[in-house]
Amino acid sequence: MSTIENIVKSLAYATEHNQGLHLTHEEVPALNACIAQLEAEIRNWQDCYCEFETIAPDGKLKISVLDIYNRIAELNARIAELEAENNRLAELLLNELSQVEIATDLGNKRWTALNKIYQYGEKHNTNWCKRIAQEGLGIKNA
Secondary structure, three states: OOHHHHHHHHHHHHHHOOOOOOOOOOHHHHHHHHHHHHHHHHHHHHOOOEOOOEEOOOOOEEOEHHHHHHHHHHHHHHHHHHHHHHHHHHHHHHHHHHHHHHHHHHHHHHHHHHHHHHHHHHHOOHHHHHHHHHHHOOOOOO
8 A cells, every 4th residue: 555545544544533644754755745736726726727717826817618619619610611612613723724624625626627628628618617617616516
């Protein structure tokens, strides 16, 4: 059994029998060490956040846990807003890229049609040139 456990038992016995606490020479340093450790823990807890906003012994304002939770909730809401905006912008970008792809494809078709007409137009009649031009413009023949 440890020295601290002996002290605790002695203290319980002394309290129960209305007697004073008698410690041995070995128990006093152990008790002082335990008290010092507890005081250090108390100082560490004073640096922690409090349930409510308080002023610490060093004069610094301690933020309340409720304020922290509220700030986390605000930040989570802001994150949700930014994610929604990001999704909206991603959709717009996809639409723009799709339109650019369509325009590029249509421009390529026009260029190809003009090139065909230029190269082979003399060998064909005007109806052929008109049909190739319509295909290049993306117009379906009726």
